[in-house]
Every structure is written in C-alpha cells, then in structure tokens.
Amino acid sequence: xxxxxxxxxxxxxxxxxxxxxxxxxxxxxxxxxxxxxxxxxxxxxxxxxxxxxxxxxxxxxxxxxxxxxxxxxxxxxxxxxxxxxxxxxxxxxxxxxxxxxxxxxxxxxxxxxxxxxxxxxxxxxxxxxxxxxxxxxxxxxxxxxxxxxxxxxxxxxxxxxxxxxxxxxxxxxxxxxxxxxxxxxxxxxxxxxxxxxxxxxxxxxxxxxxxxxxxxxxxxxxxxxxxxxxxxxxxxxxxxxxxxxxxxxxxxxxxxxxxxxxxxxxxxxxxxxxxxxxxxxxxxxxxxxxxxxxxxxxxxxxxxxxxxxxxxxxxxxxxxxxxxxxxxxxxxxxxxxxxxxxxxxxxxxxxxxxxxxxxxxxxxxxxxxxxxxxxxxxxxxxxxxxxxxxxxxxxxxxxxxxxxxxxxxxxxxxxxxxxxxxxxxxxxxxxxxxxxxxxxxxxxxxxxxxxxxxxxxxxxxxxxxxxxxxx
Numbered sequence: 492x493x494x495x496x497x498x499x500x501x502x503x504x505x506x507x508x509x510x511x512x513x514x515x516x517x518x519x520x521x522x523x524x525x526x527x528x529x530x531x532x533x534x535x536x537x538x539x540x541x542x543x544x545x546x547x548x549x550x551x552x553x554x555x556x557x558x559x560x561x562x563x564x565x566x567x568x569x570x571x572x573x574x575x576x577x578x579x580x581x582x583x584x585x586x587x588x589x590x591x592x593x594x595x596x597x598x599x600x601x602x603x604x605x606x607x608x609x610x611x612x613x614x615x616x617x618x619x620x621x622x623x624x625x626x627x628x629x630x631x632x633x634x635x636x637x638x639x640x641x642x643x644x645x646x647x648x649x650x651x652x653x654x655x656x657x658x659x660x661x662x663x664x665x666x667x668x669x670x671x672x673x674x675x676x677x678x679x680x681x682x683x684x685x686x687x688x689x690x691x692x693x694x695x696x697x698x699x700x701x702x703x704x705x706x707x708x709x710x711x712x713x714x715x716x717x718x719x720x721x722x723x724x725x726x727x728x729x730x731x732x733x734x735x736x737x738x739x740x741x742x743x744x745x746x747x748x749x750x751x752x753x754x755x756x757x758x759x760x761x762x763x764x765x766x767x768x769x770x771x772x773x774x775x776x777x778x779x780x781x782x783x784x785x786x787x788x789x790x791x792x793x794x795x796x797x798x799x800x801x802x803x804x805x806x807x808x809x810x811x812x813x814x815x816x817x818x819x820x821x822x823x824x825x826x827x828x829x830x831x832x833x834x835x836x837x838x839x840x841x842x843x844x845x846x847x848x849x850x851x852x853x854x855x856x857x858x859x860x861x862x863x864x865x866x867x868x869x870x871x872x873x874x875x876x877x878x879x880x881x882x883x884x885x886x887x888x889x890x891x892x893x894x895x896x897x898x899x900x901x902x903x904x905x906x907x908x909x910x911x912x913x914x915x916x917x918x919x920x921x922x923x924x925x926x927x928x929x930x931x932x933x934x935x936x937x938x939x940x941x942x943x944x945x946x947x948x949x950x951x952x953x954x955x956x957x958x959x960x961x962x
Contacts, residue, residue: 509853513846516553520843523549523834524869524882531874538878539823542830546837553841560837567836568829571881574679575672575828579821581788582670585795587817589622589750592799593741596638598622601744611648612656615639616704619660620696624751628665628876628920635661636927640719650719652712654928655938659704662920663946666876666911667692667699667904670754670788672828673880674907680835680884681891683899685784686762689755691900691961692907695953703945711941715934719927740803750795757787827877835885845889859905859958862887863951866909874918879910897961901954908950914943 527545530536536544543564550560588594598621606614619635635657643650665671669678669685674692678685742750761782764775780786800810837843856864865886870879883906891902914921915936925935 509849512842513849516841516843516846517850519549519552519841520838520886522552527834527878537823537826538875539826539830542827542834542878546830546834549834549841549843550837553843555837555841559840563836563840564833567839568833571676571679571832571835572825572829575675576825578670578675578784578788579672579825579828580818581785581792583821584792584814584817585750585754585788587813588792588795588799589747591813592803594747594750594799597741597744597747608646608648611642611646612652612705612708615642615653616656616660616700619657619704620664620700621748621751623661623664624668624755628661632658632661632920632923632927640927643719649712650717650928651715651938652708654924655708655711655942656700656704658924658939659700659707659942659946662911662943663696663699663703663950666880666907666946667696667950669758670784672824672877673910674903675784676828676831676877676881677884677903677906678900680832680881680888681894681899681903682888683903684762684765684896686758686760686765686782687896688900688903689758690762691897691957692904694957695904695908695950699946699949699953702949703942707942707945711938715930715937717928717930717934719929742799742803746798750791750798753794754784754787754791757790758782758784824877827875828881831878831881831885834882835888838885839889843886858887858890859902859954860951862902863905863909863947863954866906867912867947870910870912871915874915874921876910880906883909895962898958901958901962905951905954908947908954910947911943911950912947913940915940 523545526548527538527541530541530544531538546564547560550563551557555563598618602614602618615638618638622635639650639653639657642648643653666673669675669689669692674688675685677683678688759782761778764778764782768775781790796810796814800813801807805813862883866879866883869882870876884903887902887906891899894902921935921939924930924939925932928935928938930938
C-alpha cells in the first residue's frame with residue numbers, strides 16, 4: 492500500500508528524503524502543464540496535440556531516455572483507450588439511438604406534463620439528469636436546447652429559471668458519474684470499482700443538482716433576464732408544432748428510461764453482490780460478467796438497437812446509419828483521453844507522482860483535497876474537464892495505490908468534481924450556454940460559471956462527508 496493511501500491522510504508512514512531530482516521533476520511537470528495550457532489557450536491548439544507536446548517536454552526535461560519517453564507515452568495511451576475507448580463509443584451510440592428515436596422527447600413530455608409552473612425547474616433538473624446519464628455534456632445540452640426554449644415560451648417562464656437546472660443536471664452527471672469520459676478515466680487510473688463510483692456519484696449528485704439547479708435558478712433568475720435568439724425561438728416553435736402532427740412512432744416513457752438505466756443497474760448489481768454476497772457462487776460469476784462496464788454498455792446498446800430501431804419499424808440499414816452517425820462526435824474526445832493517458836504514464840514513469848506525494852506530505856494536505864485542487868487548477872487553465880480529470884488522476888494514481896475501493900472511488904469523485912470548477916472563456920460549454928440562451932459574457936458568468944463552481948465545491952463537500960460516513 493502507498494505510504495499515504497488514505498485520502499484524508501496528511502503525513503506518510505514512511506517518506507523518502509527530498510532530493511534535487513525531485514525538485515527538477517516538480518519544476519518540469521509545472522513547465523509541461525504550462526506548455527499544455529499555452530498551446531490550448533494562447534495558440535488554439537487541439538488538446539490532443541497540446542498533450543503530446545506537454546508529455547514530450549516532461550519526458551525530455553526530466554532526463555528520461557528519448558526511446559523510453561516514446562515507449563511510456565505510447566503504452567499509456569494504448570492502456571487508457573483500451574480501458575475506456577469502447578465505453579465512450581458505446582455511450583455515444585446509446586445517446587444517438589435515444590435521441591433519434593424520439594425517446595428524449597417522450598421523457599420530456601411525460602415528466603413535463605405532470606409539472607405545474609412552480610415545479611418546472613425541478614422537472615427540468617430531473618430531465619437533464621436522466622438524459623445526462625448516457626450522454627456527453629455538449630450532446631445533452633444540444634438535445635435539451637429545444638426543450639428548454641419551447642417550454643419557456645409556452646409556459647411564459649423566465650428562460651434562466653429553466654436553463655440553470657438543465658445545465659446543473661447535465662454538468663453534475665458529466666463530472667460525477669461513469670460512463671462519462673472523465674469519471675471513467677479516473678476510475679481506471681485509480682483502480683477504483685466502477686459500480687461503487689457510480690453509486691457514490693449518484694448519491695453526491697442528488698443534493699448537488701438540487702442546490703446548483705432549482706435553488707440557484709430561483710435566486711439568479713431575479714437578477715439575470717435573457718431571451719433566446721429570436722430566429723432560434725421561431726424555428727424551434729415551428730418544428731415542435733410540425734412534429735406533433737407527424738404521426739411518427741416513438742418509444743414509451745418506461746422503455747426510454749429503462750434503456751438509459753440498464754447499464755447503471757447492471758454495474759450497480761455487480762458491486763452490491765460483491766459486497767452483500769461475497770463468494771464464488773454461479774450468480775457471482777454471472778453478475779461479475781454482466782456488470783463489467785464493457786458488457787453492460789454493450790447489452791444496453793443491443794437493447795437500444797432493438798427497441799429504438801427495429802422495434803419502431805426501422806430497417807437494418809437505417810439502424811446501422813444511426814449507429815455510425817453516433818461515432819464521429821466522440822473521435823476528438825477519444826484522442827484527448829488517449830493522449831491524457833500517455834501524459835499520465837510519463838508522470839508515473841519519470842517519478843513525478845512520487846515527488847508530488849512527498850510534496851503533499853510536507854504540505855500536510857489531505858490527499859482527497861489535493862486531487863480536487865489539481866483538477867481545479869488544470870481545469871481553470873485548459874478549460875477541459877476531461878483533460879483536468881485525466882491529468883489529475885494520473886498524478887494521483889501512484890499516491891493512492893492499494894487504497895480500498897470506497898476510498899479510491901471517493902478520490903475519483905473529488906477529482907471529477909474539481910474538473911468542473913468555474914467554467915469560463917476557454918471552455919466550449921461556456922460559449923454554448925452563452926449563445927443558445929442569448930446571454931452576455933457577464934450574464935453567463937453569473938449563471939453557468941457560478942453554477943459550475945457550486946457543483947465542484949459540492950462534489951468536494953459530498954466526498955468528504957461520504958468518507959466520514961462510509962470509511
């Protein structure tokens with residue numbers, strides 16, 4: 492076990508003395524991160540290219556042999572994509588099938604129709620959380636934009652009152668819960684249990700979405716008044732009225748929610764069985780297989796292809812087209828995740844992580860807080876939650892080796908929470924929110940930026956509280 496395995500430990504059981512080489516490694520990782528930040532923020536490089544550049548700077552600057560630098564980066568990239576790449580792709584396919592079948596609209600209609608004006612913000616938060624389980628933040632937001640704009644117009648509700656809960660639901664699930672890329676990478680790097688992480692993430696997400704969503708929306712809607720662009724409103728209202736009379740078949744509410752929740756149920760069942768019924772019985776083996784993330788997501792996609800494709804009368808060619816269309820959107824994310832894994836491996840192989848562990852011990856900083864803070868700093872600099880989670884998890888991984896599953900999952904959750912801290916002008920999500928909801932930069936900072944900060948802080952608070960309860 493690592494000498495500082497506990498996420499609340501502040502001193503190691505046995506610490507090696509600090510050396511001049513440790514100082515060099517700390518300086519070089521800071522330089523490498525600065526290179527990544529500069530390439531992304533100042534020169535508008537794609538994060539994939541920037542991460543490769545930063546990794547090379549770290550490897551060469553630390554005195555590692557050039558051949559070893561390339562080998563470490565390549566092995567790290569391959570290992571990361573091997574553990575998370577297929578899951579990200581399957582999640583994108585599931586989201587695409589759900590959207591194209593009308594399942595998203597059915598969820599919205601079923602929940603929204605049961606809500607009065609006072610409950611609309613709460614309904615929107617629930618809708619966003621459900622849709623946010625299998626979908627990436629940007630995809631979920633684009634899908635929810637028509638719902639938010641049309642619902643606000645029809646019910647004469649202030650746009651901010653509906654937009655903030657939707658953003659809170661999507662953002663929280665994106666940062667806290669697998670199978671989103673950030674949590675998946677953190678789980679893989681820290682060797683945490685994905686089912687436990689998923690369960691703890693959902694527990695943390697509930698109060699976080701409530702506070703950052705409907706409650707904050709009620710407050711900020713009194714101070715920020717905005718309208719979606721007129722041409723957007725007109726086109727969406729026209730499309731909405733046309734869709735009602737199209738007569739196209741759509742899946743039911745229960746089927747739509749069931750398809751989203753299926754991989755979650757399978758992964759949770761595996762973890763619950765491991766804890767409640769440990770042993771070598773046949774059902775342990777079956778649940779272990781079905782609850783493996785790759786198998787759970789694969790089964791969910793097969794069910795979605797059947798229910799949302801062939802079951803609605805689509806041909807095999809049409810279903811194949813939908814599946815294919817879901818993949819290009821995640822190509823960039825896969826590359827970023829892979830390059831982040833290569834950067835992580837260099838952090839491990841050069842000894843940077845050990846040096847940071849010594850520095851953390853000297854600073855008496857709790858490991859859980861350190862992981863959150865590292866993610867915050869990288870997030871503020873690069874604007875990418877995925878880059879922040881990948882880099883922070885890579886730095887933390889050797890320091891928490893051998894940590895029990897619940898503790899490792901809480902560290903992963905804290906890192907994911909920190910990756911959402913104060914979204915601003917270097918984040919694509921910031922501009923999506925600003926443009927779609929017709930806000931000025933100042934208004935968007937008051938809404939989306941503050942909201943994302945609330946989510947990050949609540950994630951840390953919930954991680955610490957759950958550590959006190961469960962560990």
